[in-house]
Amino acid sequence: MLVDATLIERARNGDDAAFNEIVVASRRRVLGTIARLIGRREDVEDVGQQVFLRLYLSLDQLRTPDVFDPWLYRLTVNAAYDYLRRQRRRNEMRMADLPEQVVMSADAAAGGKREHEEAEKARTREYVQGLLASVSEADRSLLILKEVEGLSLKELEKVYHVKENALKVRLFRARQRVLKALSAQREGAMEAGSQR
Amino acid sequence: MKMKPPDSNSAKFDRELDDLFAAYLQACPDPEPSPEFMPRLWQRIEARRSASFTFGRLTRAFVTAAAAICILLGLMQAYLPSQPVLYTQTYVEALQAENSTDAPSMVEALFVEDGGPSYQ
Numbered sequence: 056m057l058v059d060a061t062l063i064e065r066a067r068n069g070d071d072a073a074f075n076e077i078v079v080a081s082r083r084r085v086l087g088t089i090a091r092l093i094g095r096r097e098d099v100e101d102v103g104q105q106v107f108l109r110l111y112l113s114l115d116q117l118r119t120p121d122v123f124d125p126w127l128y129r130l131t132v133n134a135a136y137d138y139l140r141r142q143r144r145r146n147e148m149r150m151a152d153l154p155e156q157v158v159m160s161a162d163a164a165a166g167g168k169r170e171h172e173e174a175e176k177a178r179t180r181e182y183v184q185g186l187l188a189s190v191s192e193a194d195r196s197l198l199i200l201k202e203v204e205g206l207s208l209k210e211l212e213k214v215y216h217v218k219e220n221a222l223k224v225r226l227f228r229a230r231q232r233v234l235k236a237l238s239a240q241r242e243g244a245m246e247a248g249s250q251r
Numbered sequence: 252m253k254m255k256p257p258d259s260n261s262a263k264f265d266r267e268l269d270d271l272f273a274a275y276l277q278a279c280p281d282p283e284p285s286p287e288f289m290p291r292l293w294q295r296i297e298a299r300r301s302a303s304f305t306f307g308r309l310t311r312a313f314v315t316a317a318a319a320i321c322i323l324l325g326l327m328q329a330y331l332p333s334q335p336v337l338y339t340q341t342y343v344e345a346l347q348a349e350n351s352t353d354a355p356s357m358v359e360a361l362f363v364e365d366g367g368p369s370y371q
Contacts, residue, residue, distance in 0.1 A: 091276070
């Protein structure tokens with residue numbers, strides 16, 4: 056737990072300084088989760104502020120400080136989910152859709168080791184986000200929390216208020232869909248390679 | 252029914268997906284918040300607080316006005332002279348009175364239509 060229970064108690068009783076400390080202690084982790092959930096760096100802070108605003112307004116509904124972490128995750132996932140729903144209309148061209156040659160030439164043009172690393176990271180981000188686009192936004196956030204953030208099924212149960220078995224089924228199906236998208240991409244790339 | 256043989260490709264893709272998720276975590280590290288993060292957050296909180304305060308005041312004013320109107324109407328009901336009663340019978344009583352007339356109106360109407368003898 057990143058935040059002290061007494062701090063949460065003080066914030067619940069209207070202590071703004073305590074709330075400020077909570078934000079400072081947990082904002083990096085929240086922003087990181089949002090960045091991985093929404094995949095758009097420029098909007099991460101905006102969504103993050105939305106999370107903390109909701110936290111401020113709903114802190115009095117928190118039953119006990121013990122459930123603060125899943126509570127904060129829940130607020131984070133909901134804010135990211137709302138953002139993704141707003142963005143659904145935007146149909147942007149992704150790097151993952153570009154032919155490999157174009158991506159390679161973009162890498163080469165970047166030049167330098169650091170730039171090359173950054174370009175590689177950007178390519179990984181775009182590629183994984185492209186794969187995750189094959190599942191619904193709800194399943195996508197569930198997969199990211201489990202597979203990327205490393206939350207256990209017990210923790211996810213507290214975040215989603217869904218039974219562990221139901222979560223397992225949802226995770227399995229979502230993973231199968233992503234695997235299908237991955238194998239389709241790999242086979243497509245192999246076919247394109249053999250035609251050259 | 253034959254069982255499908257285990258697909259070596261699926262295990263390969265499974266591992267590859269795990270590696271991709273690990274690489275994704277490396278590619279998306281926790282970002283450092285900008286210096287404007289906290290001031291902007293407090294601005295938002297203040298804006299929401301003032302909106303809630305205005306809404307609260309409006310609600311209180313509305314409730315007070317509604318309570319005042321209720322009291323006024325109650326006082327009017329209690330102190331003003333009561334209106335004359337228009338109906339003294341119940342619906343059932345009125346229906347009974349209507350049916351107890353001597354001449355059946357249906358029969359009378361038939362006589363009038365045929366041009367036959369009437370009671371008049």
